[in-house]
Amino acid sequence: MNSRVIKSLYKKEMLDVLRDKKTVVMMLVVPLVLYPLVMILSLQLMTGITKSITTSTYRICLDFEGSGEYEELFRNLSDKEYSFEIIDCDNPISAMEKEEVDAVIKMDLTSGMECFEVLYLSSVNKSSYCADMVSDTLQAYSLELTKKRLENAGLDVENTLNPVKVKFSDRSTNEETAGSMLGTIIPFMLVMSLLMGTMYPAIDTTAGEKERGTLETMLTLPVTNKELITSKFLAVGTIGIVSAVLNIISMAGVGAYMYGMVASVVTNGGKIRLSKFLPAILVGILCIFAFAVFISAISMCVCALAKSYKEANNYLTPLTLVVMFASFIGFIPNVTLSTNTAIIPVANICLLVRDLLAFKYDIGMIALVLFVNVAYGVVSVMLLARIYNSEAIIFGDGSGGIQIFEKRVNIKKGTYPQVQDAWLVIIITAMLVIYAGGAMQMKAGLYGLLATQLIIFAVPFGFACYTKKDIRATFKLKGCSPKYFVAAVFLIIGGIMVGMVTSELSAYLFKSSAVDAAESMNDIIGDRFLPALLIIALAPALCEELMFRGYVLGSMTAKYKMNSAVLVSAAIFGLYHMSASKFLTTTILGVLLCYIAVQSGSILPGMLMHFINNALSCIVMFYPEKVSKLLPIIVKDRVSISDMLLLTAAGIMLILAGVRIGKKTSVVNNEKV
Amino acid sequence: MLVADNLVKTFVKNEKRGRKAEFNAVDGISIKVAEGEIVGVLGANGAGKTTLLRMLGGLMKPTSGEVTFLLDGEQLLDELKIKGQIGYLSGNTKLYGRLSTRELLSMIGSIHGLDNPEIEKRIDEISDVLNMGDFIDNRIEKLSTGQTQRASISRCLIHNPRMYIFDEPTLGLDIISSSAIIEFMKKEKKSGKGVVYSTHYMEEAEYLCDRIVMIDRGRIVKMGTLDELKTETGKENLREIFGSLIDSKEALYE
Numbered sequence: 001m002n003s004r005v006i007k008s009l010y011k012k013e014m015l016d017v018l019r020d021k022k023t024v025v026m027m028l029v030v031p032l033v034l035y036p037l038v039m040i041l042s043l044q045l046m047t048g049i050t051k052s053i054t055t056s057t058y059r060i061c062l063d064f065e066g067s068g069e070y071e072e073l074f075r076n077l078s079d080k081e082y083s084f085e086i087i088d089c090d091n092p093i094s095a096m097e098k099e100e101v102d103a104v105i106k107m108d109l110t111s112g113m114e115c116f117e118v119l120y121l122s123s124v125n126k127s128s129y130c131a132d133m134v135s136d137t138l139q140a141y142s143l144e145l146t147k148k149r150l151e152n153a154g155l156d157v158e159n160t161l162n163p164v165k166v167k168f169s170d171r172s173t174n175e176e177t178a179g180s181m182l183g184t185i186i187p188f189m190l191v192m193s194l195l196m197g198t199m200y201p202a203i204d205t206t207a208g209e210k211e212r213g214t215l216e217t218m219l220t221l222p223v224t225n226k227e228l229i230t231s232k233f234l235a236v237g238t239i240g241i242v243s244a245v246l247n248i249i250s251m252a253g254v255g256a257y258m259y260g261m262v263a264s265v266v267t268n269g270g271k272i273r274l275s276k277f278l279p280a281i282l283v284g285i286l287c288i289f290a291f292a293v294f295i296s297a298i299s300m301c302v303c304a305l306a307k308s309y310k311e312a313n314n315y316l317t318p319l320t321l322v323v324m325f326a327s328f329i330g331f332i333p334n335v336t337l338s339t340n341t342a343i344i345p346v347a348n349i350c351l352l353v354r355d356l357l358a359f360k361y362d363i364g365m366i367a368l369v370l371f372v373n374v375a376y377g378v379v380s381v382m383l384l385a386r387i388y389n390s391e392a393i394i395f396g397d398g399s400g401g402i403q404i405f406e407k408r409v410n411i412k413k414g415t416y417p418q419v420q421d422a423w424l425v426i427i428i429t430a431m432l433v434i435y436a437g438g439a440m441q442m443k444a445g446l447y448g449l450l451a452t453q454l455i456i457f458a459v460p461f462g463f464a465c466y467t468k469k470d471i472r473a474t475f476k477l478k479g480c481s482p483k484y485f486v487a488a489v490f491l492i493i494g495g496i497m498v499g500m501v502t503s504e505l506s507a508y509l510f511k512s513s514a515v516d517a518a519e520s521m522n523d524i525i526g527d528r529f530l531p532a533l534l535i536i537a538l539a540p541a542l543c544e545e546l547m548f549r550g551y552v553l554g555s556m557t558a559k560y561k562m563n564s565a566v567l568v569s570a571a572i573f574g575l576y577h578m579s580a581s582k583f584l585t586t587t588i589l590g591v592l593l594c595y596i597a598v599q600s601g602s603i604l605p606g607m608l609m610h611f612i613n614n615a616l617s618c619i620v621m622f623y624p625e626k627v628s629k630l631l632p633i634i635v636k637d638r639v640s641i642s643d644m645l646l647l648t649a650a651g652i653m654l655i656l657a658g659v660r661i662g663k664k665t666s667v668v669n670n671e672k673v
Numbered sequence: 674m675l676v677a678d679n680l681v682k683t684f685v686k687n688e689k690r691g692r693k694a695e696f697n698a699v700d701g702i703s704i705k706v707a708e709g710e711i712v713g714v715l716g717a718n719g720a721g722k723t724t725l726l727r728m729l730g731g732l733m734k735p736t737s738g739e740v741t742f743l744l745d746g747e748q749l750l751d752e753l754k755i756k757g758q759i760g761y762l763s764g765n766t767k768l769y770g771r772l773s774t775r776e777l778l779s780m781i782g783s784i785h786g787l788d789n790p791e792i793e794k795r796i797d798e799i800s801d802v803l804n805m806g807d808f809i810d811n812r813i814e815k816l817s818t819g820q821t822q823r824a825s826i827s828r829c830l831i832h833n834p835r836m837y838i839f840d841e842p843t844l845g846l847d848i849i850s851s852s853a854i855i856e857f858m859k860k861e862k863k864s865g866k867g868v869v870y871s872t873h874y875m876e877e878a879e880y881l882c883d884r885i886v887m888i889d890r891g892r893i894v895k896m897g898t899l900d901e902l903k904t905e906t907g908k909e910n911l912r913e914i915f916g917s918l919i920d921s922k923e924a925l926y927e
Contacts, residue, residue, distance in 0.1 A: 008783040012772065019771040019812075213767035217828070219732040220761035221784050222753040391733055 001227050009223065009231035013205055017235060023200045027239060031193065031247040039254045054081045058130040059100070061092040064107045073141055074134075082133055096121065102130035175276040176359060183357035187330040187350035189251060190244065194288065194295050195323050197243025199316055201236045202299035207312035229385045236296040244288050280356040283366055287356075290373035291349045295323075297380030298345075304387045322346075330354050340509075342368045345376055417469055422555035426572055429459040429547065433576070446526050450535045457543035460551035475550035480602035487662030488596050488605035492612045494654030495592045497647045499585040499613075504644065506581040529622050536618045541611035548573045548590065549597040549606045557598070566594040589613065592655065599662045675706045675729060675759075675836050675867065680738035682724050682891075698724040700891035701738070706869045708835060711862050713882035714871040715911075717919060721891040722871040723763070723840055729869065730761040730838045744835065757785055760829025763840035770814030774805060774824045777813065778831050785832035792831070799827045819850045826857060837861060839870035843877065855881060875911040885911070889919045 074084040089095045092104040104119040120131035306312035330350030337351040440448030556565035570590030574583045593606045682699040699721045727733040742749040782792035843851035887895045
């Protein structure tokens, strides 16, 4: 890479972006004008409302015999800012409904006690505040009476009323208290402001450039892809950092404005020495840099896939939601920064900043989080360089829309599903499986599981029928040579062996998740073997294969390169099992299933593989003793390292054998060419 | 001299049933463009002109074949070095609207490795030649079509390249703007620069080109001087030659 080239490109990107009104508004006006204004105004509004509540005069009607004696009680409120006006009316309820009176008070003495009843309207603000004030007044009156009676009985008033006294003394310093309060909100604000700050330059330098047609100009120059990406990335990162810093300054400004209030709330009037936060601020700035690297790279990756400003904006919405969701982790009290959480993007920064503000400095953790962020950033930049290398994306003419929203008469008959439709199918199926499927499994157990499987089949099938797809081609419904079934058997036995190792490793990483999954499964399956076998092994073998290797894989291979199509669809298959501990194992299984489906062009060998795999786990669940006699390694609680190595080696050997057997013969290849 | 040897560019088309069909947008084209000549590339829409020129300019990588540049007898193979000897202009390349022409030129100049005094000198020269003094410091998005076209040309000049590649540079321009470009190409040719350019306008090609390359479906159908083409086909002018060589209906359908 040539630094001179990067420098001039960077200068150009900065000029280009900074002369765009949208960026400047997002970067300067929002943090420096809008935020403070909104916060200060809402603060003033709040105090104004509180003031009007506490200083109002409330109109009440005492609607009972002998109310005259009590009028004094409501008139004589020497130490309060609010006051009552006692109004006489003939029909108090209707007066209240007409809002001429705020509350009506009734009392009866029949039980020997003074039983008050306060009638108010919770739907009317003033009326419900009035009810609170009346309640305060009556409670004070009640206390007064109690004291008098105690005195008359000759008891010590204070001691009788408060026989137990509790005193709390907070040993946290003022700074610690303030820090832990700020620790919940600051990380969230930081993450969001960085995301907002990078969004517009990210769109502008990638999709915006494509839309304006200037990318071709750049390609005519002696500039390498890496130089181009690096300069864009530096520009977006710079703007992200600048806008984050401006956001923080503005937050600090607003904080200083409210300092009096905040300090008194947090520390009961004590002082906060800001100098104590200096190390946190310094490390925090490092965090901002690291996170800016990460978030600019990610948002640029997302935007680079889009052809226009509008499209890029649409792509960023889910990213924003994901980032927001991840930054909420900072709000969860018992999630702490550990080597596990440190690798979760966004959440790691939030947790680190929270720790810093609570004066927890773990140098190793700080280094890890910074490293992880920069590493993700670098990976994303490399991905971005790949995206920019693809001529299909640079010179491409936009992707098709989602077909289901087209008029049905316009849809061509007998075509192949498109990838946009596949994504929609995946999302709809996932939602149905999570909500409807989950509910049904809780209600109907094993048969709920069957219903879930039917959903997995019904959604893509319905979609394919509606959009008039070629059903046989879409779901790969055709026979194939027997050799693929032989290959399938090799692949699945090898896959199960490797899977045992990966699930062992995953279980070690995500302990709770594995235990939960095993428990919930035991609840559902019941105690009869045959139905369980049909529902756990046969149904998924049919339904999941048709969905994932049929609809999803097929539509993805039509659009993406073969390897990415296989990996993406296998990862979706893994994610769909909704368990962190199962993810790796199911994804590997997914890759093997994809392989045989692609090679044979048929859904059938995959179904066989899937059935064998699920049937085996079903057998293990029902007959652990018999299995342990035959194949002890399957039911062992802990697999030793040597066993693991052996299993991996044997599994890989079998898989390789399966791959060899299942490879398309060259005759078929020639035919295709 | 720009030398293209057996260039092939394969694109993948999505077809029915998820099958992918490959087709060659450029299917084995070899041409040479020397300094001091103008070579015109003619063909119907979709014939592969733009893909060919993009490969010549290094914007696209050929699927097979190779582009080299002979600079004073020395063979340049490096893509970036070749780009440094070429000024590429196409009808639909846009400029950075938020920059001024001067900023654009100095950015491009420094990418080409010129130092600041040199860049300033070149900008002054180009500004004189293309008469850009009035608007060189205005933002490009504020310029008129003709001014933008001049700014586009200036972009290709800043590094004083040996060779120009123009992809339909006169498409959609009025007579004044297009004749300015045509005259510019003639002048550059006289000063010893090579030009390879594509067009739909037959009369323009007749007037301008030393050699003409006719391509159809990614292949060269005919190549030679206007006179050679006339004698070989026995036709009067380029329009008739074009019509006789390329079945226009079929070509357009593609």
